[in-house]
Amino acid sequence: MRGLLPFLASRLLRAAIALWLVSTVVFVVMRLSGDPVPLLLPPDAPRSEIFRVRAELGLDRPLPVQYAVFLGHVLQGDFGRSIHFRQPALRVVLGYLPATLQLGLTAFVLAALVALPIGVISAVRRNSFVDQAAMGLALVGQSAPTFFIGILLILVVSLNLGLLPTSGRESWRHLVLPALTLGAFAMASIARLTRSAVLEVLRADYVRTARAKGVSEALVIAKHTLKNAAVPIVTITGLQFGTLLGGAVVTETVFAWPGMGRLAIQSIYNRDYPIVQCTVFLSALLFIVINFCIDLIYGLLDPRVRAS
Amino acid sequence: MDSSIPASARADTSAAGAPAARASRARRTRWMALGGGVFVLVLVVVALAAPLIAPYDPIRQSLRGRLAAPTLAGADGKAHLLGTDHLGRDVLSRAIYGARVSLLVGLAAVVVGGIVGASLGLLAGFRGGWTDSIVMTLADAQLAFPFILLAIGIIAVLGPSFPTLIVVIGLSGWVTYARVLRSQVLVLRSREFVDAIHALGGSVARVIARHILPNVLSSLVVIATLELARAIVLEATLSFLGLGVQPPTPSWGGMVHEGREYLDSAWWISTAPGIVLMLTSIIVSRTGDWLRDLLDPTLRGE
Numbered sequence: 001m002r003g004l005l006p007f008l009a010s011r012l013l014r015a016a017i018a019l020w021l022v023s024t025v026v027f028v029v030m031r032l033s034g035d036p037v038p039l040l041l042p043p044d045a046p047r048s049e050i051f052r053v054r055a056e057l058g059l060d061r062p063l064p065v066q067y068a069v070f071l072g073h074v075l076q077g078d079f080g081r082s083i084h085f086r087q088p089a090l091r092v093v094l095g096y097l098p099a100t101l102q103l104g105l106t107a108f109v110l111a112a113l114v115a116l117p118i119g120v121i122s123a124v125r126r127n128s129f130v131d132q133a134a135m136g137l138a139l140v141g142q143s144a145p146t147f148f149i150g151i152l153l154i155l156v157v158s159l160n161l162g163l164l165p166t167s168g169r170e171s172w173r174h175l176v177l178p179a180l181t182l183g184a185f186a187m188a189s190i191a192r193l194t195r196s197a198v199l200e201v202l203r204a205d206y207v208r209t210a211r212a213k214g215v216s217e218a219l220v221i222a223k224h225t226l227k228n229a230a231v232p233i234v235t236i237t238g239l240q241f242g243t244l245l246g247g248a249v250v251t252e253t254v255f256a257w258p259g260m261g262r263l264a265i266q267s268i269y270n271r272d273y274p275i276v277q278c279t280v281f282l283s284a285l286l287f288i289v290i291n292f293c294i295d296l297i298y299g300l301l302d303p304r305v306r307a308s
Numbered sequence: 309m310d311s312s313i314p315a316s317a318r319a320d321t322s323a324a325g326a327p328a329a330r331a332s333r334a335r336r337t338r339w340m341a342l343g344g345g346v347f348v349l350v351l352v353v354v355a356l357a358a359p360l361i362a363p364y365d366p367i368r369q370s371l372r373g374r375l376a377a378p379t380l381a382g383a384d385g386k387a388h389l390l391g392t393d394h395l396g397r398d399v400l401s402r403a404i405y406g407a408r409v410s411l412l413v414g415l416a417a418v419v420v421g422g423i424v425g426a427s428l429g430l431l432a433g434f435r436g437g438w439t440d441s442i443v444m445t446l447a448d449a450q451l452a453f454p455f456i457l458l459a460i461g462i463i464a465v466l467g468p469s470f471p472t473l474i475v476v477i478g479l480s481g482w483v484t485y486a487r488v489l490r491s492q493v494l495v496l497r498s499r500e501f502v503d504a505i506h507a508l509g510g511s512v513a514r515v516i517a518r519h520i521l522p523n524v525l526s527s528l529v530v531i532a533t534l535e536l537a538r539a540i541v542l543e544a545t546l547s548f549l550g551l552g553v554q555p556p557t558p559s560w561g562g563m564v565h566e567g568r569e570y571l572d573s574a575w576w577i578s579t580a581p582g583i584v585l586m587l588t589s590i591i592v593s594r595t596g597d598w599l600r601d602l603l604d605p606t607l608r609g610e
Contacts, residue, residue, distance in 0.1 A: 140590060143586075154571060246454025279457075
C-alpha cells in the first residue's frame with residue numbers, strides 16, 4: 001500500500017483544481033454576458049426596481065467580493081433560482097439526473113458487453129476477416145459524429161424498419177437507440193484498446209512458454225492472456241464512462257431523452273442561466289468523481305501507476 | 309512444434325520480421341496518407357470555388373420546389389442531384405457551401421489552438437518552476453473534463469458567432485501541442501549547445517526557430533491533422549445543437565438539424581450533409597494516423 005496515499009492526494013488535488021477552474025470559467029463567462037437583471041424584470045420596470053434587484057443579487061459589489069460570494073454559494077450547492085421553473089436550480093437539475101444516469105449506464109454496459117469479446121476475438125484471430133471488419137467498423141465508430149449516428153439509427157431502425165420508437169422515455173424500447181448512439185464511441189474505443197492490450201500480452205514470454213509446454217490454446221487465452229490483460233482493459237473501459245457523459249448532451253437532444261443534457265440545451269434557449277450553470281457544474285463534478293474512482297481502482301490494482 | 313503456433317501468431321512474426329513485408333506496408337501507408345492529403349486539398353478547392361461549382365444559390369428559397377427528392381428534373385424544371393430542403397433550397401449547393409464553414413472554422417481553430425498551445429508549451433519548458441507547474445496543471449484540469457459541456461456554457465452566454473466558435477473550439481485543443489513543445493524544450497535544455505548559444509549571445513528566439521521548431525515540425529503536422537478532424541466534428545456538433553453557425557448560412561451540422569424533422573418524408577436533407585461530414589471526419593483523422601505512422605511513431609501513446 002506504500003505510495004497509495006500520496007497518489008490519491010495528488011489526484012484529489014487535481015480534481016479540486018479542475019472543479020475550481022470550471023466554476024471560475026462559469027463566473028467569468030456569466031459576468032461577460034452583461035447585466036442579467038433586465039431578464040428577470042418586466043421591460044417597463046422602474047429604475048429604482050432595477051437598482052433594488054441589482055443590490056439584492058449583490059451585483060453592485062466589487063467583482064472580487066462577487067467572486068468570493070459566488071464560490072461560497074457553489075460550495076453550498078446554491079446555483080440560484082431557475083427563471084423558467086421558479087425553483088432552486090439544483091433541485092430542478094437533480095430531477096433530470098436519473099434519466100441521464102440510466103441512459104449513460106445502459107450505454108456503457110452495452111458498449112462493454114459488445115466491445116470486450118470483439119476485442120479479444122480480433123486479437124486472437126489477428127488479420128482475419130472478423131478482425132478487419134470489426135476494426136474497420138471501430139474506426140468509423142470513433143470518428144463519426146455522435147449526432148449523425150443517432151440520425152442514421154432513427155432513419156433506418158425506426159422509420160424504415162419500424163422496429164423501435166424515435167424519441168421519448170416510456171419503455172425499455174425507447175432506451176435502445178439512444179444507448180447505442182451514446183455508446184458507439186466508447187464501444188469502438190474499448191474494442192480497439194482491448195485488442196491491443198490482448199495482443200501485447202500474447203507477445204509476452206510467459207505466453208510463449210505456456211505454448212511451448214503444450215498448454216492448449218484455449219487455456220493459454222483464458223488463463224494466461226486474459227488475466228494479465230485485465231488491468232489495462234478495466235482502466236480503459238472505466239475511463240470511457242466519464243467521456244460518455246459529455247456525449248449525453250447530443251444524444252439526449254437527438255432522441256428527446258428527458259435528461260440533464262437536453263435540459264441544458266433547452267435552458268440555453270430559455271435563457272435560464274442558473275440551470276445552465278448548474279448542469280455544467282454538476283456534470284463536471286460527476287465526471288471528476290468517476291475519474292477519481294477509476295484512479296483509485298487503478299492505484300489499488302497496479303502499484304506501478306502510483307510511482308508516476 | 310511449428311503446427312502448435314496458431315496461424316495468427318505466425319503471420320504476426322513474419323509481418324514484423326520480413327523487411328519486404330514491412331516495406332510494402334510502409335509504401336501502402338504512404339499512398340494512403342497521400343490520398344488523404346489529396347482529399348483535404350479537393351475539399352479546400354471545393355470550398356474556395358463554391359460559387360463556381362454550386363449549381364444554385366444556397367440560400368435562395370423556392371416554395372414550388374420544396375422537399376423535392378434527388379432528381380434530374382424537379383417540379384421547378386431543374387435538376388437537384390441531392391434534392392431540395394423544406395424551403396426549396398438545393399441540398400447539393402448547400403453542402404458545397406457548407407464545406408466553407410467547416411474548413412474555415414476547423415482550420416482557424418487549429419491555428420488558434422496551435423499558437424496558444426505552442427506558446428504555453430515553450431513558456432513552460434523555458435521558464436520551468438512555477439510557470440511550468442501552472443501550465444501543466446491547467447492542461448491536466450482541462451483533460452479531466454468533457455470540454456463540450458463548457459463550450460456549450462460559454463457559447464450559450466456569449467451568443468454564437470464565428471469568432472466565439474473559433475476561439476472556443478481552438479482552445480479546446482491546445483493541450484497536445486503544449487505537451488510536445490514542452491518536452492522538446494526540456495530535451496534540448498539539457499544539451500550543452502543551448503548554453504553555448506546563450507553564452508555567445510544568441511537569443512531564445514533563435515534557439516526556438518533554429519533548434520526546437522525543426523525538431524517538432526513533424527509532430528505538429530500530425531497533431532494539427534488530428535485536431536482538424538476533431539474541430540470539424542465539434543463545429544458540426546455545435547451547429548447541430550443550434551449553438552454554432554446560425555441559419556441561413558449553410559453548415560453541415562446545421563443542415564442535419566434542419567432535416568431532422570423531415571427524416572420521414574425527405575431523408576436526403578439530413579443524410580447528404582451528414583455523410584459528407586462523416587467521410588471528411590473519417591478520412592482526415594485516418595490521414596492523421598497514417599502521417600503519425602510515417603513521421604512520428606513516438607506519438608502513438610498520446
